Amino acid sequence: MIFSTYTFIFIFLPITFLGYRLLTYVKEPNVAKLWLVIASIYFYAQGSGNFVVLFMLDILVNFAIGNLIVKAGKRRSNWSKRLLLTIGLLLNVAFLGYYKYANFAIENVNHLTGQAFPLLEIILPLGISFYTFQLIAYLVDCYKGLTKKTPIVDFLLFITFFPQLIVGPIVHHADVIPQYQDKAMRRINSANMMLGIFLFSIGCAKKIMLADPITSYASAFYANVGAGDTLSAWLASVGYTISYYFDLSGYADMALGLALLFNIRLPHNFNSPYKARNFREYWQRWHMTLSKFLSDYIFRSFYRKGSGSFNFYFAVMMTFFVSGFWHGAGWQFIVWGIINGIFVCMAHFMYRNKWKLPFFLAWTLTFAGVVGTRILFVSDTMGEAWTVIRKMFSVHDFAGMDMSAALTKIVSFGAYNAYTIALLFVGMAISFFGKNSTQMAQDFKPNIRYAVAAALLLGISLAQMTSVSNFLYFQF
Numbered sequence: 001m002i003f004s005t006y007t008f009i010f011i012f013l014p015i016t017f018l019g020y021r022l023l024t025y026v027k028e029p030n031v032a033k034l035w036l037v038i039a040s041i042y043f044y045a046q047g048s049g050n051f052v053v054l055f056m057l058d059i060l061v062n063f064a065i066g067n068l069i070v071k072a073g074k075r076r077s078n079w080s081k082r083l084l085l086t087i088g089l090l091l092n093v094a095f096l097g098y099y100k101y102a103n104f105a106i107e108n109v110n111h112l113t114g115q116a117f118p119l120l121e122i123i124l125p126l127g128i129s130f131y132t133f134q135l136i137a138y139l140v141d142c143y144k145g146l147t148k149k150t151p152i153v154d155f156l157l158f159i160t161f162f163p164q165l166i167v168g169p170i171v172h173h174a175d176v177i178p179q180y181q182d183k184a185m186r187r188i189n190s191a192n193m194m195l196g197i198f199l200f201s202i203g204c205a206k207k208i209m210l211a212d213p214i215t216s217y218a219s220a221f222y223a224n225v226g227a228g229d230t231l232s233a234w235l236a237s238v239g240y241t242i243s244y245y246f247d248l249s250g251y252a253d254m255a256l257g258l259a260l261l262f263n264i265r266l267p268h269n270f271n272s273p274y275k276a277r278n279f280r281e282y283w284q285r286w287h288m289t290l291s292k293f294l295s296d297y298i299f300r301s302f303y304r305k306g307s308g309s310f311n312f313y314f315a316v317m318m319t320f321f322v323s324g325f326w327h328g329a330g331w332q333f334i335v336w337g338i339i340n341g342i343f344v345c346m347a348h349f350m351y352r353n354k355w356k357l358p359f360f361l362a363w364t365l366t367f368a369g370v371v372g373t374r375i376l377f378v379s380d381t382m383g384e385a386w387t388v389i390r391k392m393f394s395v396h397d398f399a400g401m402d403m404s405a406a407l408t409k410i411v412s413f414g415a416y417n418a419y420t421i422a423l424l425f426v427g428m429a430i431s432f433f434g435k436n437s438t439q440m441a442q443d444f445k446p447n448i449r450y451a452v453a454a455a456l457l458l459g460i461s462l463a464q465m466t467s468v469s470n471f472l473y474f475q476f
Contacts, residue, residue, distance in 0.1 A: 001046040040162040069142040104329035127166040163258040169289040196260030201458040203253030211247035233391040277362040280347035336376040
C-alpha cells in the first residue's frame with residue numbers, strides 16, 4: 001500500500017486512526033497498541049502477500065533471541081550472550097542474503113565458471129533491508145546491555161509501525177519504545193495532529209508534484225540508454241539526482257507526519273543534503289538514520305580511537321562498501337559505495353589538514369560527484385552506467401553543426417521537454433535555497449497560514465493522484 005493513494009488516505013488511514021483513538025479509552029493500554037500492530041501488518045501484507053508470514057516469524061524469532069540475550073546478561077553468562085548474538089546475526093544476514101543476494105551470487109558463479117545454474121524465482125520483500133537493520137541493531141544493543149526485556153506488543157510496534165516500516169527512517173528502539181510506553185501517546189494532541197497533517201502534505205507534494213514526473217522522464221531514458229542523446233542523458237541524470245531526493249525525503253516527511261497523528265516522533269532523515277560543500281557533510285545530511293546506523297554498527301566495528309589514520313580511512317571504506325552492498329545486489333552498487341567512500345576520505349583528509357576550497361567551487365564539485373554517483377546507482381549494470389557517462393560528454397550529436405544549428409537543437413530540446421525542465425529547476429531551487437521540512441517543522445505554528453498551505457498542497461496532490469507510483473526505495 002502506498003501513502004500517496006486514495007485507498008490509503010481515504011480508507012486505511014481514517015479507519016486505523018479512528019480505531020486507535022476509540023481503543024485508547026480502554027483501560028488496558030496494550031489494546032490500542034495491538035490495533036496499530038494489526039493495522040501495520042495488514043498494511044505490509046498489501047504489498048508483500050504471503051511473505052507477511054515469514055516477516056512475522058522473523059520478528060518473533062529476533063524478539064525471542066533478544067530476550068534470551070538479556071537474560072544471559074543478567075546471569076553474566078558471556079559465552080551464552082556471544083552464542084545467541086552470533087545465531088541472531090547469522091539468521092538475519094542469511095535471511096536478507098537469500099532474498100537480496102542469492103541470484104547475484106548465482107550470476108557471478110555462472111560468469112566465473114561458465115556454468116548455467118538457473119536463477120531462483122525470488123521477489124524481494126518490501127522494506128527487508130530497513131527492518132533487518134533495526135533487528136540487528138536491537139540484538140547488538142541487547143548484547144551490550146543497552147536494552148532491557150521489552151514487552152512483545154511494544155517490540156512488534158517498534159518493527160511494524162506502518163509509517164516507517166517500508167522505507168524508514170531507520171528507528172532505534174531507544175528512540176521509540178519509551179514513547180510507546182508513555183501515557184501521553186494515548187491523549188489527543190491537536191498541535192501534533194496539525195503539524196502531522198502539514199508534514200504529510202509537504203511530503204505528498206514532493207512525491208506527486210515533483211518526484212514522480214521527473215522520475216518518469218529519467219526512467220524512460222534509462223530504460224533504453226542506447227536510444228538517448230547527450231541532452232537527454234544530462235536531463236535524465238540530473239533529473240534522477242533531484243527526483244531521488246524528493247521521492248525519499250517526501251516519504252520521510254509523510255512518515256513523520258503520519259507518526260505524529262499517533263503522538264510518535266520519528267527522527268528526521270534529511271537536512272538539505274544538496275547544500276553540502278563536500279561528501280563528508282553530504283553524508284551527514286542525506287538519509288541520516290542510515291548514516292547513523294552505519295556509523296554506530298559498522299564504522300565503530302572497524303575503527304579504534306587512537307589507532308591512526310590508516311585504521312580510520314580503512315573503517316570509512318569498509319562502511320561504504322557495506323553501504324553499497326546493502327543498497328543493491330550488483331557491482332554498480334559496490335562501485336558506488338567505494339567511490340562514495342573515497343570522496344568521504346578525501347573530504348576528511350582536507351578537514352584534518354584544514355584545507356578549504358572556496359564555497360562555490362567546493363559545492364560544484366560535490367554536486368557533480370553526487371550526480372556521477374547517482375548514475376551508478378540508477379543503472380542496471382556497470383556497462384549501462386558507462387554508456388550514460390559517455391553520452392553525457394559525447395560531441396557526436398553536435399558533430400558538423402555550427403553554433404546556430406547547435407543552439408537551435410538545444411532550444412528545440414528545451415521546448416519539447418519544457419515541463420520536465422521547469423520542474424527540475426523548481427526542484428533545484430528548493431534543494432539549494434529553500435528551507436527543508438525540519439526547519440519548517442521548527443517554525444510551524446498552528447494558524448490559518450499553515451492550514452491554507454497544507455490544504456493547497458494536499459489538494460493539488462490529490463488532484464494529480466491519478467495513478468499509483470511506487471517509492472524509489474521500496475525494493476531495498
